[in-house]
Amino acid sequence: MKATGAYEPIFAGERRKRLDDVFTCYPTKRAALLPALWIVQQTHGWISDEAMTEVGQVLGVTAAYVKGVVTFYTMYHQHPVGRHFIQVCTTTPCNLCGAEGVVEAILEHTGCGDLGATSADGRFTVIEVECLGACGFPTAVMVDDDFIEGVTVDGVPELLGRYP
Amino acid sequence: MGYPHEPHPKETLILSKHFGDAGARSYDGWVKCGGYQALKRALAMDPADVIEIVKESGLRGRGGAGFPTGLKWSFMPKERRKPHYLCCNADESEPGTFKDREIMRWTPHALIEGCAIAQHAIQAEVCYIYIRGEFTEPIAIMQAALDEAYREGVLGGNAMGTNRRIDMYIHRGAGAYICGEETALMNSIEGRRGNPRIRPPFPAQQGVFGMPTTINNVETLVSVLPVLNEGAEWYKDLSLGNPKSTGTKLFSVCGHVRKPGNYEVTMGFPLGELVNDLCGGMRDGRTLKACIPGGSSVPILNREETEACLLDYEGCVEQGTMLGSGGVIVFDDSADMVYQIMRLARFYAHESCAQCTQCREGTAWTVRILERILRGEGEMKDLDLLLDLSEQMTGKTICVLSDSCAAPIVSGIKKFRDEFEAYITGAKQPVAALT
Incomplete structure (x- = not known):
């Protein structure tokens, strides 16, 4: 997905309208930065340098400023990721209940091999994340925007099957 | 209710009355x-x-x-x-x-x-x-x-x-x-x-x-x-006799209990009763080893303290910890306290905004020292080093993130020192995944 030809603006048509709606919620344009970055990521799956430049132009801040914010927040992808992005919580509460085993099973069944790597077929990228805030229902896993509770090692193949 | 479980008679359902509905x-x-x-x-x-x-x-x-x-x-x-x-x-x-x-x-x-x-x-x-x-x-x-x-x-x-x-x-x-x-x-x-x-x-x-x-x-x-x-x-009047901590509070209980979930009880409710009674006690016939009553940023309690602790602001302070957010993490006797404390330290190191030196460097070094101990490469003086580091991370920064990292370290070393020493002396096998 690295931009090769001419850059096509993200904030045109319906997406521009969405952003204009966002502007009405805040007294400054800068405050629309996080929502604007979410729109970029929902559109392209990640946030490229070109997109950061565009966001900066639309909001009246520099591209460097936008990059500073993008790099602060872990949910924004600065590189393309697999078709399905899997986040497994391994902080203490999930960890106590076997989260590391779940990570291992997911890495094995996706064929990703290493954390952060994308499987050869481009289907999955898997990362470990810190506390997802569902500690009573371990292991907490996010696949794309789906929040899944109570994932066990045995349940991994079925879970992955839902994401072709 | 003790969502996702049926309400327990000892709960006082006000905020959670409609959970699950x-x-x-x-x-x-x-x-x-x-x-x-x-x-x-x-x-x-x-x-x-x-x-x-x-x-x-x-x-x-x-x-x-x-x-x-x-x-x-x-x-x-x-x-x-x-x-x-x-x-x-x-x-x-x-x-x-x-x-x-x-x-x-x-x-x-x-x-x-x-x-x-x-x-x-x-x-x-x-x-x-x-x-x-x-x-x-x-x-x-x-x-x-x-x-x-x-x-x-x-x-x-x-x-x-x-x-x-x-x-x-x-x-x-x-x-x-x-x-x-x-x-x-x-x-x-x-x-x-x-x-x-x-x-x-x-x-x-x-x-x-x-x-x-x-x-x-x-x-x-x-x-x-x-x-x-x-x-x-x-x-x-809902609270159990302490005029400084009033009303009800939701407690999220997780870790090694039979029935993890959200429980709503009046302020001053005994922590031991919450864990052993409402949550059904430990899984698989195990016994309680430790408990963090207020989210990971508060000091860890040992078993005796857990059983003596009343869940209100003052009751937690009396046991040397804090009520915090009401996130109760329960550890049974199978838990490796050194490893789990290292995981908490990793959390804080990952989440440090890196503005303040004490936090940026302190959380990262805390993780490195704990990993060294878990690999079997630690020395006894590392425990003093961790305590010293924790002191430098407390009360010295813009926010309390580094203080929060120090809380489980200091209380953990104080209360479970033998587990740290077992890794250092070689009495316990190093953690393979870290070697």
Whole structure:
């Protein structure tokens, strides 16, 4: 997905309208930065340098400023990721209940091999994340925007099957 | 209720009464449950009188710090010469805590009602509900409820027919624990990196967009409803004899218990009873080893302390810990305390905003030293080094993130020193995954 030809603006048509709606919620344009970055990521799956430049132009801040914010927040992808992005919580509460085993099973069944790597077929990228805030229902896993509770090692193949 | 379990007779169901009941999610459903009566009452009152009732109720912040809510509201300027703001902190990210998530999932209109009452009290037209980015389902449910509330005239330019404006917007976070710190949260709303700000100025003077601002936790705001509906005296009388900790509180219990979940009990409820009785005790016939009662940022209790601890602000302090957010993490005798403390340290190292040297370097070195011990390469003097490092990380930074990292380290070494020493002497095998 690295931009090769001419850059096509993200904030045109319906997406521009969405952003204009966002502007009405805040007294400054800068405050629309996080929502604007979410729109970029929902559109392209990640946030490229070109997109950061565009966001900066639309909001009246520099591209460097936008990059500073993008790099602060872990949910924004600065590189393309697999078709399905899997986040497994391994902080203490999930960890106590076997989260590391779940990570291992997911890495094995996706064929990703290493954390952060994308499987050869481009289907999955898997990362470990810190506390997802569902500690009573371990292991907490996010696949794309789906929040899944109570994932066990045995349940991994079925879970992955839902994401072709 | 002890969601997702059946309610336990020892619970006091006020905030969680409708957990698990999808019928309470809609505007109509919420009104049928008696919803929006508290807001109606509040809007008929002078803002100062609303603040007074909340002060009298003794309600204290449920996000972690336990600051008196009415007093916090009273710090806002009495005259509205410029815009005032309310920020609802729904960035729930403290390991062990998952109560605000259930409030938003099951009773979104309760939160809208609580926010609107607070907005009236502090004269804020706009409220931002800051929800952590991972909470996709609560965000969708809250957004649907907000849309309904606008349609029904609860919100907007003529809120509840009072000719007053009450607006509410969701601001989605993007993966940063530190944004649950109130000044970092405001920076994040403004479209900045989520670095905490130096205080003063305090938010009530100069908060989000430089305007007077109050930041309240989700559970705090929904606790205002029973205070207004039933009265301050009634609310105070719920607590078990401690006038400084009033009302009920949701406790999220996780870890090695049979029935993890959210339990609502009156302030002062015994922690031992919560864990052993309501949550069904340890799994697989194991025994209790340790407990963190208030989210990962508070000192760890050993078994005896856990059984002696009363769940209110003062009761936790008496046992050398804090009530915090009410996230109860339970460890049974199979838990490797050194490894789990290292995982907590990793959490803080990952979540440090890196502004302050003591935190940026301190959390990272804490992890490195703990990993060295777990690899079997530690020395006895590493324990003193960790304690020394923890001291340098306490009370020296803009926010309390590094203090929070130090709390489980210091209490962990003090109470489970033999487990650390076992790795150092070689009595315990190194952790293979780290070698």
